[in-house]
Amino acid sequence: MTGFIVKRFINYAILSAIATMSAYVLASIILNPAGRYLGRNPRPSDATINSILDGLGVNPHTPVIERLWTWLVNLVTHGSLGDTVHNTSVVSEMAARAGTSLRLLILGTIIAALVGVVVGVWGAVRQYKFSDQAISYVSFTILATPSFVLGILLMILATMLNTATGMQLVSFTGEYTPGLDGGWWAHVWDRAAHLLLPTISLALMGAAGYSRYQRSAMLDVLSADYIRTARSKGRTRGSALIRHGVRVALIPMSTYFAYSFATVLAGAAVTELVFSWHGMGEMLVQAISESDINAFTGAILFNAILVLIAGTLSDVVYAALDPRVRV
């Protein structure tokens, strides 16, 4: 079993490396880092621009392969991902931002998974009844809403709440209130208050999707013979559905959870922008708009590593849930 997991991990690692290098090549071909300097007033001389680009290792006059090689050598020998256009190192930029994103992502995914599973199971058990129909409509509405609309709607609601109660109950700009006085608890409370809306926004999107999958997985299981067997042993319907049904219906979900954890990053980019969080999503979007090849590749690498971890995790979870795949 361990051998199998290790093998899969190596597979994912190779895939991540290929994805990152492809991203580098793609960004080098499409993005035009010189454009940033051409529009300046006064326009820097070509020699200056070239030397800046050379310094960043993104000069389009150097062949892509050569640049990729330099980038790789730097990564392997110095652990460096190059510098951003703001002359900060990509690694330090990522170090500052990764925590922010991960906090949002992990919390959002876990809440989304829990809510999604519960809602999905509930919907399946009450198939075609009013509560199931209501859940279906709500989740489709959420799935059809762009994440920035959802974010702004939540902000409007929070503002209304704040006005109604007359105090700053929910804060939604940034990660924390700058220059806040008070003890440790005050800071924790402040961060939690800031975390609330973006987490809800991410969790809602995730839960809406999960609940649909969980519902159909559960429906497959509902009419299974072993549920009937469990009831014939003396379990009530509800207890048989939870002990025997949900347990089996979770198996196909584990793959979906793990991978969507990585793909949520894309949705999180918009959420981070809406709530002015300085996370990896924001970095990715900025990198594209600023034609910053190094920062872009760094963001993609971060994403690839998430997929790598999530993929391995999903294999482990799958094997833990389903004895039939253990070898």
Add this chain to the structure above:
Amino acid sequence: MAERTPFPGTAGHLLEVRDLSVTFPQPGGAVTAVRGVNYHVDKGEFLGIVGESGSGKSVSSLAVMGLLPSSAQVSGDILFEGRSLLGRSDRELSRLRGEGISIIFQDPLSALTPVYTIGAQIAEALQLHDRKLSGQAAKARAVELLKVVGIPNPERRAQAFPHEFSGGMRQRAMIAIAIANNPRLIIADEPTTALDVTIQAQILEVLQKAKDLTGAAVVLITHDLGVVAGNADRIAVMYAGRIVETGTVDQVFHRPSMPYTIGLLRSMPNLATAGHTRLVPLEGRPPQLANLAPGCPFAPRCPAAIDACRTTEPPLAAVSGNPLNASACLRVGEIASGTLKRDGLYPVPEAVAPAVRAAVTPERVLGVDGLVRHFPLTRGSVFKQVIGTVRAVDGVSFDLRSGQTLGLVGESGCGKSTTIMEILELAKPQAGRITVNGRDVATMGGRERRALRSDIQVVFQDPMASLDPRLPIQDIVAEPLTVHGVPARERLKRVREVLDLVGLEPSMASRYPHEFSGGQRQRIGIARALVTDPKIMVLDEPVSALDVSIQAGVINLLEDLQEKLGLSYLFVAHDLAVVRQIADTVAVMYLGRIVESGASEDLFEHPQHPYTRALLSAVPVPDPALERSRRRIILEGDLPSPTADISGCNFRTRCPLYQVMDPPAQETCRTLDPPRRQVEGSSVACHHAERIDLMS
């Protein structure tokens, strides 16, 4: 009953079902699956409930367990130990389920939760009813129960997951769960239907043992009259949602008084007598329960129906004053007194007149010599390495003569399907030779092979799955002709001819498969095979998916077609009674080999190989007297994995003869692979066939 009434109000019955009706509301109109069923089970009694699919036998027992879907409307009353079960909450019923009444379901492959160990699932049943039982004690008891139901090495097997168990072992585990809390009533719902006949014999034995051990009453639900004949005390026959006849086993089998029961018994090929007489089919099919016409639901199929039968549904009335022997027939008096002869009730179908019989010259139309098909078991995705070989077919030889039927029998996994797939492929086999009409198929070119395909056709097992639901049957039947480039006009003409030949109305040609019943669909399958005017038909379990009363008609049709058209059949089946009915010669397969072959009569009367003998003895016969008197040879264990390398004779691991042999003889079995040799009338692959009588 000798005992005093323990449960007031139910005349001492353990379970009493009174006027039970179950209706499923459906968009197209409500379906009443059970219509006023009355029966009772006494303490320690063995009741058999027999019926075809859709007769309501399973629904009525699920109603007893309270396991029907919530949409079902149940009326009447169910009394268990004097207390009514209807209208109770799920919670109340759950206390009774598993403790007072337990149930064993049909399909052991899906009845156990795949993610928990067998031991945990048995322990769960124990702890649900005894909260004080510690986990450790429950586990220990689970192991004990596994031992009781005959699982070897129970300590280790308790840790196994369901997918690591074979079908027979899972059904044993199901029985262990059912008897875990010493229930007073065990309902077994088709417990052996999905299993091979040797495993069926094992399971029935375990069930009987479980009954003796717990003293529980058993309700055995089955479609196989043979299964109940030897085990049950009383039986109830169900038809169209009602009990139509009930009585002791002897009463129902020897003096049936409902025409349906009489017909059912006559239509079954009986292993003891098959092959001597033509089967008597029950024409027609069971009624649709959604819109039942007034009158007796059996009247449209009943040869003794009178006008009154079509207007009033007869109640279950006592036969000759005995309330335990009752029959739902208006003419029960006449049948019981003998005025209406049971034997003459159903006309025996005429055999094909000699004038229309095809003249056949006896020649070898299909020859198989030393056919081998091994599948390598590989490991790894990039660098494949062979870690074993599945010897699916391992040197099979037989001949098929024109106008004859060769029956190929064996348990699932013995390689019979692989054998016919190899033959149908008409390609060069891995080893050995296949000759059709004297031509070796390995030497044929593409054109010749294509031409040959019209000479050899196949009929598959599942008549629903093997017909494309989106094509009208004329297109389905004509399909082989389009392959051979026959013009459209001729195709239609030919389709009408063959439909007529298989007993279907040619005007039905434009209908779709779902409009036909199972028996009719199999006729369509036969028509499709016949349309190219083949010489050889490969019949892969052609009747095993059909209900008993339908089987006889299809078997008769196959016999008639053979006579009329001079066809040769390669008939693959696991039902030995059906094979005896139709086959001229029989070959018995075990683990990719033919262990015995010979003329049908010789082989069934005097089996020479221990496996054949065990196989025949495992088949239940629908005759209670015979069933009680004969001794069963129970094969131990499951079919070994076809990857296993067994030295010498590959049957010796399960062979009952091997066990009674002296050490030098056993040594021969262990070291020498027995070649086939002529013993009496059969060709047998056994070193000690002459001493077969030691087995008894």
